Amino acid sequence: MKGVIFDLLDEIVSQKYGPRMWGEIIDAAGVEGAYTSLGNYPDEEFFRIVAAAAAGLGMSEDEVVRWLGRQSIPIFAERYPAFFDGHSSTRTFLLTLEDIIHPEVRRLYPGADVPSFTFDTSSDDVLVMSYRSERQLCWFGEGLIEGAAENFREIADIKQTKCTRRGDEECVYEVALTSSGGPDGARPGQ
Numbered sequence: 001m002k003g004v005i006f007d008l009l010d011e012i013v014s015q016k017y018g019p020r021m022w023g024e025i026i027d028a029a030g031v032e033g034a035y036t037s038l039g040n041y042p043d044e045e046f047f048r049i050v051a052a053a054a055a056g057l058g059m060s061e062d063e064v065v066r067w068l069g070r071q072s073i074p075i076f077a078e079r080y081p082a083f084f085d086g087h088s089s090t091r092t093f094l095l096t097l098e099d100i101i102h103p104e105v106r107r108l109y110p111g112a113d114v115p116s117f118t119f120d121t122s123s124d125d126v127l128v129m130s131y132r133s134e135r136q137l138c139w140f141g142e143g144l145i146e147g148a149a150e151n152f153r154e155i156a157d158i159k160q161t162k163c164t165r166r167g168d169e170e171c172v173y174e175v176a177l178t179s180s181g182g183p184d185g186a187r188p189g190q
Helices: 003-017 019-029 043-057 061-079 090-094 097-108 138-151
Strands: 116-120 126-132 154-162 171-179
Touching: 003 019, 003 043, 003 061, 019 043, 043 061, 061 138, 090 126, 090 138, 090 171, 097 116, 126 138, 138 154, 138 171
Parallel strands: none
Antiparallel strands: 116 126, 126 171, 154 171
């Protein structure tokens, strides 16, 4: 797993709970805790940190991973504004994952193993997203969708109808989006 995900968790925990909490999580996980965004680290190490974070923050492991996804979007929007520019909705943004965002992630982080998505856009009301990843971080994906919706001043109603962790071949999200009443659909900070 690329170190960028470890760095994000460090940054988000430190912002919300302070650097001391991050140190306690690293100690509890029994890992070194020094990561570089381009480095490669064992998936198991990330999951040990997530387990320690869950215990330290009073969340389940799935909640930690979902929270990480949701809290990552404002950071991504600040660091990579080109991914968000030109979009007025979460739906149009999500539809760029495979063709624009993931190729750029692979360019920025050589060797990155990103999940794959396919989309069913036949309904104007519900975007159906199929997610495949060996890591089974479907809760991270759900958190990213929620964070993207917040970024575009929308509310995401997400139903995960299939999940590899329940024995399905892929995870499937049914995403219904509604406006949260933001001024003129402008994103925060615009």
